[in-house]
Amino acid sequence: MSTPQAHQLQHAEPNNISSTASIIEAVSDSELVEKTKDMYNRPAKIDLEMNKEKLPFGEQDQVTIRELSKESTSGGGGGGGGGNSEYNSNDGAVTPHLSFWQRMKIRFPWYKIAFHIFLGCFFTSWWLSIVIQEKHRHQWLIPTVIWGMIMVRLITFYCRILNWILKYAKLVWDYATDFIYIKVLKQRYQRLLAGAAILISVVLLGTFIPAETEFSKRKDRAVSFFGCIVAVFGLFVTSKNPSKIQWNTVIGGLLMQFIVAIFVLRTKCGYDIFNFISTLARELLGFSKDGVAFLLNQEIAHFPYFFFTVLPAVAFFVAFVHIWYYFGVIQWAIRKFAFFFFWTLRVSGAEAMTAAASPFIGIGESAILIKDLMPYLTKAELHQIMTSGFSTISGAVLVGYIGLGLSPQALVSSCVMSIPASLAVSKLRYPETEIPVSSGKVMIPKCEQAESDEKNKPHNVLQAFSDGATLGLRIAGTMMIQCMCIIGLVALCNGILTWFGNYWNIHQLTLELMLSYLFYPIGFLLGTPRNEILIVTKLIAYKFIQNEYVAYNLLMTSAPYNEMSSRGKLIATYACCGFANLGSLGITLGVLNTLTNNSRTKDITSSIMSSLFCGGITTLISAAISGMVMHDLSKFIQ
Structure with missing residues (x-):
């Protein structure tokens, strides 16, 4: 900056905005900020907000104040996006445009x-x-x-x-x-024993004190309670490093999972809250049917088929979520969830972020939130991120499954229960032995590809919705093709097994049949009614071999699955509410390898089967807990 310009700026009158504006065009960002602070003896951003409305609106977009530039590039200011990525000022400096919300702050400081x-x-x-x-x-x-x-x-x-x-x-x-x-409690072992005593006391009181009902006998609750103990003991025995287990995370996660189940399945307030959430989800699904009715007709829009119910709901939901991404609502909600789990369960910021996001946006999208940290995550963090994705379903498919007629309260509560449970199960199976990069921090980091992402950033809400609809089409199409191919591949394997089985006088030998008998002890430990154990384990086998949609579709449309008791249906609903299946295995490998530029392929492939196992165990523990605390099921199962 030349000396005459500096002299003019230092002696400019605060009210002479036009002369000051001409000087602004010729100075750099840092000089402008420093000189403006000296001139007004207060922060430049405050002065800008008070006086900027006196300038022509076109010049307001060209202000190069560093604080607002940072907000524009980071999508801050109360709602992301909406601003152009770059602007060439008169002096050749490349600076970001102000977003819509930042222009609102300048023009209407009291808005x-x-x-x-x-x-x-x-x-x-x-x-x-x-x-x-x-x-x-x-x-x-x-x-x-x-x-x-x-x-x-x-x-x-x-x-x-x-x-x-x-x-x-x-x-x-x-x-x-x-x-x-x-x-x-001076010693660590004393504090852990106290925490374990609190957990066991709460679980025992919440399980056995309430009176018996038709579908909730104390003997069945005892079996479900024993199943939870077996699951925790099995995870401890097979732990990669039992001496490094952070028991405060395990105890806190299991306690939070049980409290959520009690709140939803035992209290009217909890039922009303989750019923309210599920009602909103059902109404959201109804709007996607209106779109189908426009393309076809009203009668076809209500056909109970995958193509007409789940796929339109998924595409519409993804587009809808992109609107809230544009305004920063989703990021804000995820940060709040992550902050809560970070300070209550003492996990790293990356783990808290992905665990909180997985039930809402899925494993791929939740990992994208921390893609700048992906190459630097510890092995335990990678294991936890994959476990969180396998242990729950995303909001995009949730509304589709509600459309099949499943209990929305059970699905929503299962997703919420899986957040702390996945942290507990993963830390029990694969304890942290390193120092995470995000330890002590909860943030959505800026990725290395921020410049290219900024160029593709939507300029307004309509573009955000359009981009979301395009992505929704890709996701829905991918789901359709994957389901079709996986089901076809499984049918091929079943055909080969049946061909051999005919020579052994086993005419219905299939993968599902083999796994249903293999999972029979699991069905018993969930507290399933004795005459329905094999039916429930068949659904779990279908969910693992193919996907949860196939299992849920059988549960709602085919005998003998839709003829089960209310207790059996609810346990099956919880047990299948997760992405722990062979199809999701390939999706997870592809997403994480892409985000890490194949630099962590060895670490991912070495722990992904363990994560798949832990994700499945998490949903099964949720099913067992539902068997422990279920009471009046008249509102849950129709």
């Missing part, structure tokens, strides 16, 4: 307050209309919870009393934990 007031008034009127009207008053719980959460959050934007409460609550908590650690 946040107005928007918060609008939200508060809107949701308050909505809540009052429900509480006042007699016909809606019985539905007060969920609206009250939603209204209360929104109002508390809006108040905390302007009233810091909650921060003070949390600050002193943290001090009390730190003092209490320090007292316990220093005065009461």
Whole structure:
């Protein structure tokens, strides 16, 4: 920057915006920030927000303030995307355009307050209309919870009393934990024994205290409880390094899994909350049927076939999620989940991020969130990431399975239960022995391909929706082709087995039949009714050999699967709610090898079978816990 220009900028009057703007065009970013701070004696960003609206709107887009440039490239400012990737200013500097939300901040500095007031008034009127009207008053719980959460959050934007409460609550908590650690439970083994005692006490009380019902006898609960013990013991015996197991993660994960099951299957509040979530999912599925009806007709849109129910729902859901990705809502939600599991279970930031994201966006998309860290993950972290993906289903296929008529509460609760359970099971089977790069941090890192990703970033919400629809088509098509090929391959294997079986007088010898008998002890340990064990294990075999859709389709449409008792159906629903199958094995290998540029192929292939095993065990533990705590099933199984 030349000396005359510096002299002009230093002596420019704050109100002479036009003269200052002409100087701005000729200076670099860093000089502009420093000189503006000196001129106004305050941060340049604050001055920009107060005075920028006086400039023509075209010049507002060309501001090269470093703070806003960082927000534009990172998709920050309350909602990602919407800005152009580059802008060539008059002095030749290449700087990012401001996003839509950043331009809103500049032109309307009070828009946040107005928007918060609008939200508060809107949701308050909505809540009052429900509480006042007699016909809606019985539905007060969920609206009250939603209204209360929104109002508390809006108040905390302007009233810091909650921060003070949390600050002193943290001090009390730190003092209490320090007292316990220093005065009461001085040794680590004492703390672990205390944690194990709490876990066992909660599980025993929650399992055996409630009264018996038709489909929940105490003897059946005892079998399910014994099945959980066998699973944990088996994982410990087969652990890669038993002496390195972090038992606080294992105990905390299993305890959280059991509490979620109790909350959903035993309490009206839990049922209402998850029923509300599942109702929204069903309605979302209905909108995809409207699209099918437009292409074909209304009658075909309601056919209970994979092509007309699951695939349109998947494509529409992916496009819908891309809208929320564009505004940064998905990233915000994942960060909150990851932060919770990071501080409660003491796992690395990468593990917490992928575990929290897997039930919502699937194993491939959740791994993409940390793709910059993928080449540097420890072996235990790779194992955990794959386990999280195998132990649950993604939100895209969830709405499709709800469309088949499965219990939405069971599916949603199983996905949530799998988040802490997958962390516990993986750390039991494959303990951490290294120091993770993301230890102590929860963040979505910036990838090495950020520049190319920025160029492909959607410029507005319509482009985001269009990109999502295109991706949804690819995902739905991939699902269709993979299902078709895998089912055909399995049919070929079954044909060969049947051909040999005819000579041995075993006329129905198939892979599913062989595995159903092999899984028979597992079906018993889940607490399945004795006369339905083989039926449930056949569904588990179908899920493992082919995929969960085949198993769920049989459960809902074919005898004797759809004729099982309510207890058997619910256990089967939980046991099949995961991607632990041979088809997902290939998908996972392809995704992770691509993200690591084939640099971690040996580590991935050496632990992927263990991850597949752990993912399956996680869903089976969820099924056993559902057998322990199920009570009134009239609302879950029709």
